Amino acid sequence: MRRNFGLLLGLCLALYDCAHSKPKTGGAASSAETRQSERSKVSKARVTPEPSSSLARSSSLGSPLSSGDDSLAGGRGVGLFALRLQLCPRMRVSNAPQVDKNRYVRGFKPFVMVNKKVLLAVVPTTGACLSSGFGRRRNRLHKGVDFQSKPPSLIRAAAGGVIVEAGYRKDYGNYVLIAHGHNIFTRYAHLERLKSEIKTGSKIRRGKALGKMGNTADWKLPIHLHYELLVGDYNTRKKSFGLKPKNIFSYPYSQDFARMKISQ
Ligand SMILES: [Zn+2]
Numbered sequence: 001m002r003r004n005f006g007l008l009l010g011l012c013l014a015l016y017d018c019a020h021s022k023p024k025t026g027g028a029a030s031s032a033e034t035r036q037s038e039r040s041k042v043s044k045a046r047v048t049p050e051p052s053s054s055l056a057r058s059s060s061l062g063s064p065l066s067s068g069d070d071s072l073a074g075g076r077g078v079g080l081f082a083l084r085l086q087l088c089p090r091m092r093v094s095n096a097p098q099v100d101k102n103r104y105v106r107g108f109k110p111f112v113m114v115n116k117k118v119l120l121a122v123v124p125t126t127g128a129c130l131s132s133g134f135g136r137r138r139n140r141l142h143k144g145v146d147f148q149s150k151p152p153s154l155i156r157a158a159a160g161g162v163i164v165e166a167g168y169r170k171d172y173g174n175y176v177l178i179a180h181g182h183n184i185f186t187r188y189a190h191l192e193r194l195k196s197e198i199k200t201g202s203k204i205r206r207g208k209a210l211g212k213m214g215n216t217a218d219w220k221l222p223i224h225l226h227y228e229l230l231v232g233d234y235n236t237r238k239k240s241f242g243l244k245p246k247n248i249f250s251y252p253y254s255q256d257f258a259r260m261k262i263s264q
Pocket of ligand 1: 144146
């Protein structure tokens, strides 16, 4: 198994601009900073109005995508995502999954199948550690999972789809929302900047780079990715903020991924 991982790592280094698939040690911020920043984010999120200009037309968002997403089936793209996940060192990680003595997540699922329809990468980058899990945190719901890496890593689309929001909010900073069909969405927040081709309405393939991990928001944050899995009907008054956040770790391991015999 380690040999397979090594081969994959070599392929990754040769073909792509990822650093490696093994999470690094070295978190970017103290837990105190994280607590402060997340508190600010949540409190501002409650009062910040939704942007209207960056929201896309959305008449077909709930239907299956017509374009084939074959990037994973062909084996391409797998090296763009982490195959192991470690808690960030020296941090108290809220809602952390079970880990081994080296703080690696036990039974980590690099890809999951959501509602039997969409295969998603659980860590949409490489070289990152988990700095916060999904769930209640300081009496509020943390609606996604947070990852940190040093240096900041490229964030990639966790699955193919259509970009339905790409812009800036005070609380989410530079962010992207992708519709994967079947009322399943992913959101990527606090990016340093969005790549020029990342535009509302564009189709996007799994593994496409969105931009680097950053700390954009209207207040100080540690550099990290806030990553959300959202389900529901986009076509309501609240648009993406009416969708239901879900814990990506709670979904089953993808059998499609298992068939590729890439494991560790
Ligand atoms: Zn977060």
